[in-house]
Amino acid sequence: MIKQPRLTLSEFFEKGDQFYIPQLSIDCVIFGFHEGELKVLLLQWKDSKKWCLPGGFVLKQEHIDDAAVRILQNRTGLNNIYLQQFYTFGDPERARKTHGARKPGDVTGKSWLTERFITVGYWALVEFSKVDPTPDDFSLDCKWWDINKVPSLILDHNAILDKALSSLRIHIYDYPVGKDLLPQKFTMPELQTLYETILGKDLDRRNFQKKMLSMGILERLKERKQGGAHKAPYLYRFDSKKYQLAMKQGLKFGI
Amino acid sequence: MIKQPRLTLSEFFEKGDQFYIPQLSIDCVIFGFHEGELKVLLLQWKDSKKWCLPGGFVLKQEHIDDAAVRILQNRTGLNNIYLQQFYTFGDPERARKTHGARKPGDVTGKSWLTERFITVGYWALVEFSKVDPTPDDFSLDCKWWDINKVPSLILDHNAILDKALSSLRIHIYDYPVGKDLLPQKFTMPELQTLYETILGKDLDRRNFQKKMLSMGILERLKERKQGGAHKAPYLYRFDSKKYQLAMKQGLKFGI
DNA sequence: ACAAAAGTGTTAACCGTACACCCATGA
């Protein structure tokens, strides 16, 4: 990984464009799943107190995918995140100057940051409990929001989020999203709730289980989940070998 | 549409970055269909004689989609093209300087054009016979190539083309590609050949026809296609009203 | 007349959906 320069906030406003590609940013929609709810990780800006997607910039000699990985790493503390580029947003109105962002008091004149930006959107799937939400230099706070309760965000970030969700809903049919969103061991009802939450519709318990098991990428453990009321459900985990074999042959999820 | 500056080639190398966003380009994969073959429109560079995808740059205050439309318009002479953004390519090796591009003799020093570029990929569907292939200022030639006979292209353009084709193959299931790739009136066997060519596999004649007609977006004309040997096939056209109604309800092509 | 392409219909296999019964557990 390419090393990032250490800059103060004022330095960043004044001469960040010596290190980063101008007018190009990365925005990440980080999905998590907790207590039956689909969550996204959002940041709160210091100046306007408004919420936004975690984002960042691309170093002069950095791959855009690596920039996304770096941003994800910084906000969540995680490596090896499942990451997917989904769309690039290029409306000329996408500029901080037209949306009330303020420079630090001691920065005079124009800053590269107030220009119009094109942003490349990525979404990521992470295991909720492993994330350590960490604000960046622009932010007061970094926390999970229920996807259904996301507030009004800066710029076009609500639109970016919507597009990410659509993209995720399409990807759910050829990628086993549970692999990244759930803990290693999980129950079938938990997996089903995940799918129901992402797709926004109820699924038949029995047909769902049949479908999932028929793909042959799940391994049922001897253990059962203890502690809940009622009958203890089996625990499952993804079988990496079978999974990789299945993916090569083009996995199809007919949910 | 925003007006483009009129620059000589040398001026473009020297100060194009006053008008265009630096380090960001657009590349277009323009698909056509002719004589049973899927075609792409390619340009031949003046200096290296190598072939490449038609591309261009984004004006400071221009939407990236509009830039793509402008490029398409310039290379084909067509408006109202069906256009789809499919991926953004951000490898730091994507730089003309590392791939043997030469500046005009009178341009000294560094040019913005030799920097590393991020490029946003679009593909387009056009009616082959309506296209007037037009080279740009960098190119000697502009012509159609059979998708299976495309030569080695500059930079990562072969990879971009591959990704565009994958994206098209996915889109074929929820968009009636024949609408843009075929002439207004066409026969069912022609439509089938188009699908077979894009998908790269043979389809059953009878099942194909049933599927297509069952979507209710085709209108069969009284005329038949004359001139061929053997039995004259019916002509069809897309029924715009039925088509738009069907698209609203989410059209599915189970080919 | 014959070959080759086009129009149309039928059947069997498969898959998705709907649904019923039994078991385990805590209240």
Place this chain on the structure above:
DNA sequence: TCATGGGTGTACGGTTAACACTTTTGT
């Protein structure tokens, strides 16, 4: 013992895939 959630199996219906026969036209 009852309510609730979990595990498993079966039957129906629709869709897809495989396939056969007839018609048209140029040679």
